[in-house]
Amino acid sequence: MSDDFEDVLHAVGPRLRALRRHCGMTLAELAATTGVSESTLSRLESGLRRASLELLLPLARAYDVPLDDLVGAPRTGDPRVHLTPIHRHGMTFVPLSRRPGGMQAYKMIIPGTGRPLDPDHKTHEGHEWLYVLHGRLWLVLGEQDLVLPPGEAAEFDTTLPHWLGSADGKAVELLILFGRYGERAHLRARTG
Template sequence: MGSTEGDVLAGVGPRLRALRRARGTTLAELAAETGLTASTLSRLETGKLRPTLEQLLPLARAHRVPLDDLVAAPPTGDPRIHMKPVRRSGFTVVPLTRRAGGVQAYKVVYPPADRAPAADLQTHEGYEWFYVLNGNVRLVLGEREFRLGPGEAAEFDTRIPHRIGSVDNRPAELLTLFGPQGERAHLSPTRH
């Protein structure tokens, strides 16, 4: 193993310890969460054991950080994130976050109303917040209907039957935050 790889792996232990302590988690609690033993976790944190991918993956999930953050992978020089748009039920979703779990961010583009496929109301676990970037949106939430334009936002429990789409003959673009376990967006006003 070259010195660069050795340096990268040597720095994993202190990062693991700092992440665990920042969460206020004990070795025993982290062991229960990851399936690794407390002894293995201790040896990883002190640098007495070189981490393997099989050990780092559950630790990255538990700490809710990308694997690259655990190993402090050297920068590639290109700061761009290349997210691939996904077409789903007539609309386009561009993921803006790459970490597993927790609140996820997306840019969602709904087609013009006259080109949108008929959609049923949906329900699923979670909580959604969206901000209208462009266009006009219809949010059907249970028995109620709301229309939102650029600069307006909505937040709702996704267990309530809902449907979102463009209102008119233009696409609608939204910035969406979604928490699969019901996490809500916590926004506070700017203080001057």
């Protein structure tokens, strides 16, 4: 076993003793609460017995602490994904994927302006697939003007002049899959 592992195991007993004393409990009181004998608790605290899960679980319940606190497990990072919005051209893009290159996923928010804006066509390499979550999207593709309500989707080559905006001046939310090098989203629907 590694030295770090041995250090963690040796620290469990003193940690248990300190926690019991902090709670103002005697070995007899703790034994009555947990169903673990006084003798076993004493040996755990003095390091003469190794802690096992079946001994630590009743202690964690009695002390009302997470099991990790009893053994001094290292803290893990926050498991939540914290997304950093990108503000560009008056719109907000929330990245939903972190993979460099290849397909990228974004939630895009077009803020309400009170009135539709004048289209400003852009082009760039890639392929885009979008799905409207909320609001009415005004999509200009070359010479085509399209209005997409919630639930509608579109797919296009971004080398075609295009523009995305609000059809009625109200906020629009959509999901976007973007492939910088022309990757396309392939949809397969099972029928019957």
